[in-house]
Amino acid sequence: MVEVFRTKKSDYFREIKRRHPEVRTIFFNSSFSVVAPYLVKDYYGSVVSNCTFYEPVVSKTEKCLSRFDDMVERRPMSTALEQEMATRYSETGTFIRVMTNAIVLSDGDVVKDNFKIVPIRCQMRGNEPYESFRQEHEPYSRHREVFTITQFWGEGFFHFVVEDLPRIAVYLPFLHRHPEVKVHVAVTNRFTVAYLEELGIAKSRLVSGHVAAGVLYMPGGTRCGRARLFSTQLLSLRLRAGLAEPKPPRNVVILIKRTKKRWFNHHTDILAMIRRHAGPAGLQTVVYGDNPVPGIEASRHLFNRAHMIVAPHGAGLANMIFSRPGTFVVEGMFYRNRKPNWCFRSLAHVLGHRYYGQLGKQCMDVTASDIEPVVKYAVSRFKRTS
16 A cells, blocks of 8 residues: 555654655744735635624634625734644745655655655545556656646646645745746646746746656645635735736726626626616726636736626636735625535635625525625725725
8 A cells, every 4th residue: 555644634744754754844934923024914804694604614713794894994814824734833834845756646646655745735535555556647757857836626727826826936936046847737728828927937847747756846735725825925926016017096896707607697787786886986897708718917907906806606716816905805605515615715815805705505696686785885995995
């Protein structure tokens, strides 16, 4: 049997050091008070339409809020830098593992000799027989040095932007200085290439599939659907760094229109309602569609001008990473077996946005009247600050 080390386990660091000292782990430690001046200054409470489904899935110290004013009352970020780290490592900004002669698999797990390292990620799986494991995962290519950012489901837009891409943010200066290092990604599709090129990583450096590396760099992973504070904010800053100065006004309300899987059945009514309130306040309403999906440059400039984003639950909301802190985010949420997916609430909170979740059995059934009160409130805040 292959020996599996899961980073999420509280004894992972102690055990990997004791059993396999050839895997070098480098920690970047700093107290929150030292790092805080470089992070987003203000954070806001998350307001939802139904607290019954909220409190069981968030921190015990976090309360469900129902007043719209809670979205604008500033509060400190008091949680640890890395929510997914073991308690004793709560002051670790991030960490990276360096090892020689290892194989990174297509889903980002790493095999070396007779053991496997699983980063914090989606879909935690069990042990696998070592013999069939090696046969199944014969590497497709070999490279001298490889830096992996891949995680399970990384071929999807949301998981790539929120879970995979932040893993590279801290190490971009190193990768810019060493262009010979390949970067391992889940797939080399349109958005993967575009985002990494925006960060200064050329398409020619990207590799995917099962890859053998003479030297492998494996940064800390990301919890499934839970944005990391430090690396996500750094990624957002880097993605917004190239935008024009002076910054354009934040005078846009974006309504995301999806044509696959999840959409607003009452999109036309919702659009009319938003325009009715936004127009007189001097706000422009823009529909952001997915047929076709706009490129990274158009998305970056549009979402950076957003005062408010309104959308059904879906990957397009990940574009809030381009938005400036304090943007209002109104999400049409749904729940299955009393378990909503709060991934965009997490992302909005980490980025310093103001989040409202309209919760129902189907996000598709959200009506204009359901979200009109919060839209009116967000528009009124634009009037006060413009």
